[in-house]
Amino acid sequence: MKDIFVLRQRELPYRVIDGEPVQVSFSSEDVFAKIKEENIKFLDLQFTGLTGRFHHTTISTNMFTPKQMKDGLPKLDGSSILGFTSIDDSDLILKPDPSTFAVIPWYEENKTARLLCDVYWGAGRGRLSRDPRGIAQGAEEWVKTAGFDYSAWGPEVEFFVFDKAHWDVLTPYKGQSYSIESVEAPWSQEGTGYPMGLQEGYYPSTPSDTLTPFRNECVNVLSENFGILCDNHHHEVATAGQCEIDIKYDYLTNSADATQSYKFVIRNIAKRFGKIATMMPKPISMDSGSGMHTNVSLWKDDENVFFEEGQDGELSQVGRYFCGGILDHANALCAISNPTTNSYHRLVPGYEAPVYVAWSGSNRSAIVRIPRHFEGRDYAHLKRLEFRAPDPSANPYLVFSSVLAAGIDGVKKKTDPGDQVKEDIFKMTKEERRKHGIGVLPASLGEALLELESDRIFLKPIFKDEVIDKIIELERKDQRDIAVRPHPHEFYLYFDV
CATH class of the missing domain: 3.10.20.70 (Glutamine synthetase, N-terminal domain)
Known part of the structure; x- marks a missing residue:
């Protein structure tokens, strides 16, 4: 077919x-x-x-x-x-x-x-103007003014499925806490007998992977009822029920529609299985968080313009410029692609999440990756950039639109991304990263918002100023809400000072 x-x-x-x-x-x-x-x-x-x-x-x-x-x-x-x-x-x-x-x-x-x-x-x-779907539809029209017919998007949405989750935040003078229950977790008191260790959950077979029937049902409902074709599904790296179901790539608004419907279906099917699903990026301490790796390509006359045979990684010059635009605006993009304070607990070294502003082929330590599973003209339609920073707490309409704006800005300005980084960036020293010109993503939501405030002009063709202002206002409120509250781990660190 x-x-x-x-x-x-x-x-x-x-x-x-x-x-x-x-x-x-x-x-x-x-x-x-x-x-x-x-x-x-x-x-x-x-x-x-x-x-x-x-x-x-x-x-x-x-x-x-x-x-x-x-x-x-x-x-x-x-x-x-x-x-x-x-x-x-x-x-x-x-x-x-x-x-x-x-x-x-x-x-x-x-x-x-x-x-x-x-x-x-x-x-x-x-x-x-603040309707996210309208912003995405506007982005689809705007890309034509840049000389392309359309863009294609394929998000890889990860999420957790727990048996139970409890938290107490409504009694602030008493203290705050949370707990997570999962039969797959190493701390489970009533597990399957095959618990997964931290960061040991990638592709395990049953019976360790207890969620295969759940994911099968999700895929059936997504395809047969919602018309959303899924490439594959599997358990992800983290313990305690981390999953991924990949969505077939599509036009920008369609793909964002599919992502929202995907979240809707997953949560409701989890409830029917007596479980609870969350798109929170980092619910488990010391384990991998959930990402929403975002794959993108540009098309003209039914040809993928990111593909060029004979080039390094078969990535065309247009693709390189698009990559350069993402890298150039990566820090500002984080305020949209990683919009929660919890997002930045995921964006730390050591858990496979990207932290450093660089691009590469098969190297997953870079923020932009050029997947190279297959090569040659027969697979030209699969040539794409994978932006690895976004997480599933983000609004897909806004993520896809802002990444498109950054990439096209790179194409218009002919922003070269530099040489790809083939080494494991996580193992580099600070001096080695400096020599390679590798930057670092914001360490907190507050830093990301400062970046967005100072680097927002690239979004103007798609986003009205009042939309960006409102995004910053809402996220600043979340940042302040967390900043004024003591963290439970601080009692462990400082109670005896």
């Missing part, structure tokens, strides 16, 4: 039928026909907030009309969605996208389907 991406028309979803992906174009008329044919009782209208959280409101299908599909529904108080609007100007409209129709399989009674929505101002005032 040919590569799925080459076969697809723009913005048309597919469904897996008899084991094969088949194009299905859902128009407004098709949605209403499906509602009747499958006896759908309710519609979940889903959208994404600025911070990346998924939201929804549910309506009865017997109240849903073609005019509402076309004009939208006045169902949203924007002041109640973090980062959207102020209370004095908060009337927003949800406009469903019929191509995103999917039946949610776990509602066995009162059958329910979902539609992803675009967010508009009321009174005909146009698109909400």
